Amino acid sequence: xxxxxxxxxxxxxxxxxxxxxxxxxxxxxxxxxxxxxxxxxxxxxxxxxxxxxxxxxxxxxxxxxxxxxxxxxxxxxxxxxxxxxxxxxxxxxxxxxxxxxxxxxxxxxxxxxxxxxxxxxxxxxxxxxxxxxxxxxxxxxxxxxxxxxxxxxxxxxxxxxxxxxxxxxxxxxxxxxxxxxxxxxxxxxxxxxxxxxxxxxxxxxxxxxxxxxxxxxxxxxxxxxxxxxxxxxxxxxxxxxxxxxxxxxxxxxxxxxxxxxxxxxxxxxxxxxxxxxxxxxxxxxxxxxxxxxxxxxxxxxxxxxxxxxxxxxxxxxxxxxxxxxxxxxxxxxxxxxxxxxxxxxxxxxxxxxxxxxxxxxxxxxxxxxxxxxxxx
Numbered sequence: 503x504x505x506x507x508x509x510x511x512x513x514x515x516x517x518x519x520x521x522x523x524x525x526x527x528x529x530x531x532x533x534x535x536x537x538x539x540x541x542x543x544x545x546x547x548x549x550x551x552x553x554x555x556x557x558x559x560x561x562x563x564x565x566x567x568x569x570x571x572x573x574x575x576x577x578x579x580x581x582x583x584x585x586x587x588x589x590x591x592x593x594x595x596x597x598x599x600x601x602x603x604x605x606x607x608x609x610x611x612x613x614x615x616x617x618x619x620x621x622x623x624x625x626x627x628x629x630x631x632x633x634x635x636x637x638x639x640x641x642x643x644x645x646x647x648x649x650x651x652x653x654x655x656x657x658x659x660x661x662x663x664x665x666x667x668x669x670x671x672x673x674x675x676x677x678x679x680x681x682x683x684x685x686x687x688x689x690x691x692x693x694x695x696x697x698x699x700x701x702x703x704x705x706x707x708x709x710x711x712x713x714x715x716x717x718x719x720x721x722x723x724x725x726x727x728x729x730x731x732x733x734x735x736x737x738x739x740x741x742x743x744x745x746x747x748x749x750x751x752x753x754x755x756x757x758x759x760x761x762x763x764x765x766x767x768x769x770x771x772x773x774x775x776x777x778x779x780x781x782x783x784x785x786x787x788x789x790x791x792x793x794x795x796x797x798x799x800x801x802x803x804x805x806x807x808x809x810x811x812x813x814x815x816x817x818x819x820x821x822x823x824x825x826x827x828x829x830x831x832x833x834x835x836x837x838x839x840x841x842x843x844x845x846x847x848x849x850x851x852x853x854x855x856x857x858x859x860x861x862x863x864x865x866x867x868x869x870x871x872x873x874x875x876x877x878x
Contacts, residue, residue, distance in 0.1 A: 616642025
């Protein structure tokens with residue numbers, strides 16, 4: 503553990519909140535909100551325990567969504583599972599024809615997600631019944647963002663798509679020069695997505711018209727986290743970069759010259775800190791304004807899982823099979839749980855619990871003990 507600096511409040515760069523969510527009541531999409539900040543409202547116990555575990559037949563690489571007391575998670579067996587948040591019981595299953603690596607998004611009583619065959623699905627959240635599907639020409643790893651009756655997501659066919667949430671009608675598609683692996687963020691009527699063409703694309707949500715492209719210096723498989731005009735995203739070029747999406751300029755670049763490994767993890771941003779995992783088995787905290795290293799936390803496996811910030815701690819999974827909680831101020835480990843298999847999915851936090859899956863197909867729910875003993 504290396505502690506390099508303290509943290510202060512990052513005033514003036516407040517993230518947009520989901521207006522229709524009560525604090526801590528849901529985790530409706532990948533990274534929790536439309537700007538992909540990876541910040542959870544509410545609290546988690548100091549020492550969470552396993553409330554329940556669900557075993558799926560194949561690996562869980564999809565990050566769960568939590569809404570209205572239900573956990574929605576995709577699986578390598580091609581099935582989207584709806585599980586009760588209180589007990590992990592299966593409420594329904596929706597089968598596709600290929601692996602589900604994209605993370606579901608829940609909005610307006612509908613669950614939206616893509617599959618490896620390039621089919622994008624909309625199913626009812628209460629019963630798992632198909633509402634509509636839309637076919638792209640490449641696999642869909644990118645997770646959906648739903649806003650103002652529109653659904654946006656990327657595909658390996660080198661396009662960013664916008665569909666009508668109600669019926670799946672194509673509203674527009676925007677071509678890039680490379681596969682789109684990461685998920686799009688939405689802010690101030692604009693869609694922002696990092697791509698394998700080494701660019702951050704800024705397009706208008708209304709009609710898909712390009713506003714600008716900003717060089718990232720290398721291709722990116724991560725999702726762009728946005729706070730105000732600032733975008734922070736990791737790249738395959740072994741860097742984490744920050745750009746101003748409104749002015750189209752680079753702000754800073756972080757690179758560990760001694761450890762040249764890609765960043766596939768998406769950053770979590772809160773206060774004045776950006777936390778991101780790396781394939782060099784480390785999670786790092788960077789000063790979000792200047793990009794200097796604040797601290798480093800070392801695991802025993804690559805960290806493709808994207809950290810989630812909840813209160814004063816950052817939570818992240820590692821390929822070493824552990825789920826970790828470290829202090830946001832110093833990176834000191836406060837808690838860990840060994841799940842028995844690598845974790846590439848990211849935490850979902852809502853209603854005082856954390857849900858995450860691993861590569862053995864286990865979905866865990868952590869929180870307070872289900873039946874706490876009476877006070878003595």
